[in-house]
Amino acid sequence: MSLVKVELGARSYDIVIGNRIALSHLPENARGGKRLFVFDDKTYELYAGAFAERNEFCFSFGRGEADKRFDKMITICQAAIANHLDRSGELVAVGGGVTGDMTGFAAAIYLRGINFIQMPTTLLAMVDSSVGGKTAVDLPEGKNLVGVFHQPDLVLIDTEFLRTLPEKELHCGVAEVVKMAIGFDEVFFKRLEEMGGKLSKVESFMPDAEDIIRRSCELKADVVRRDETETVSGVRELLNFGHTFGHAMETLSDFSLSHGEGVAIGMVLAGRAAMMRNMWGEAEQMRMIKLLKAAGLPVDVPKTMDFKDILEVMRRDKKNRGGKITLILPRRIGELTVVRDFSDQELEQVWQSAVQGSYHD
Numbered sequence: 001m002s003l004v005k006v007e008l009g010a011r012s013y014d015i016v017i018g019n020r021i022a023l024s025h026l027p028e029n030a031r032g033g034k035r036l037f038v039f040d041d042k043t044y045e046l047y048a049g050a051f052a053e054r055n056e057f058c059f060s061f062g063r064g065e066a067d068k069r070f071d072k073m074i075t076i077c078q079a080a081i082a083n084h085l086d087r088s089g090e091l092v093a094v095g096g097g098v099t100g101d102m103t104g105f106a107a108a109i110y111l112r113g114i115n116f117i118q119m120p121t122t123l124l125a126m127v128d129s130s131v132g133g134k135t136a137v138d139l140p141e142g143k144n145l146v147g148v149f150h151q152p153d154l155v156l157i158d159t160e161f162l163r164t165l166p167e168k169e170l171h172c173g174v175a176e177v178v179k180m181a182i183g184f185d186e187v188f189f190k191r192l193e194e195m196g197g198k199l200s201k202v203e204s205f206m207p208d209a210e211d212i213i214r215r216s217c218e219l220k221a222d223v224v225r226r227d228e229t230e231t232v233s234g235v236r237e238l239l240n241f242g243h244t245f246g247h248a249m250e251t252l253s254d255f256s257l258s259h260g261e262g263v264a265i266g267m268v269l270a271g272r273a274a275m276m277r278n279m280w281g282e283a284e285q286m287r288m289i290k291l292l293k294a295a296g297l298p299v300d301v302p303k304t305m306d307f308k309d310i311l312e313v314m315r316r317d318k319k320n321r322g323g324k325i326t327l328i329l330p331r332r333i334g335e336l337t338v339v340r341d342f343s344d345q346e347l348e349q350v351w352q353s354a355v356q357g358s359y360h361d
């Protein structure tokens, strides 16, 4: 088992990582109150039985991202009322990022805030969304537009959940792992390079899962410690590496491109942008591309997409400051920088160079 501490003063918490620990290492509710376990339909079907056997209250809010809505989040609060949770009660999210974001939001506002445990079941949630206290729901106008910061009291990561994870979802998580390595830790990047194709299949990923998740969580915890609420300019923002172009492509594909796939191609585009500014070399770009491909992720832009549409979506990005499109660019493996002075023409050049050159070899 591994332990990572998220140091946030009074809001500090532990991330505990291990195999088959979901039931055995869930501590008693220290406040003595009742607990409600929150799932989405899929994780409910797969895993609620094991919790129900122990007489825990289990509830599914719905289908996942399509139900990541305010009204569905309120049904979690209503289930808490129905099960008589008072202020000493606790919500436990058992699912991917959607379940975690919605349950965290409900825990933040139910009775003006109760305790909350993250038990992530996707790799993305294990390495990214369950750590850091961002909670949110979507609006018809866009994703994650309404939410609050509410840190969990514990993140309990049981790698055994990964055994049922579809490969595409594994790849999504690996894209964020690669992001953390390029952003913050060259030694970790080399470790991933050594794993290569083992990153692309659940079975070959499993032996290294705990170690990879631990390092990713340490890196994310450090960013969160330095900038808990994304107010220290440019610190937590760095986690958006690959996400500016990535999110735009994901949106324009009508979500046929997964988040992780968008981020993978987005990192390649950010690499191209950095090369234009002579900040990043061809050799490093090729190392990044080789690793992404080995992990089963795409690296080429969808050629059917139009740059004008991409630009429009990027302009609407809520992470922009003062109307300027923010790019997070790599300087070297292990270091990123925030850049806000790319003109539309330069962005178009980046896009067109990617449309023309592909990385098939």
Ligand SMILES: NC(=O)c1ccc[n+]([C@@H]2O[C@H](COP(=O)([O-])OP(=O)(O)OC[C@H]3O[C@@H](n4cnc5c(N)ncnc54)[C@H](O)[C@@H]3O)[C@@H](O)[C@H]2O)c1
Binding pocket: 040, 041, 042, 043, 046, 064, 065, 068, 095, 096, 097, 098, 099, 101, 121, 122, 124, 125, 128, 129, 130, 131, 132, 133, 134, 135, 143, 144, 161, 162, 163, 164, 165, 166, 169, 172
């Ligand atoms: N709070 C944050 O800091 C943060 C960071 C990144 C992403 N997010 C959010 O996280 C969400 C994406 O998270 P995600 O990729 O985990 O998506 P998700 O929660 O939708 O899960 C993906 C799919 O996998 C299924 N699933 C979950 N665990 C499973 C398992 N063990 N076996 C089989 N199937 C399983 C789910 O039912 C779902 O269909 C987005 O809504 C995004 O906005 C939040």
Ligand SMILES: [Zn+2]
Binding pocket: 176, 243, 259, 263
């Ligand atoms: Zn992401």
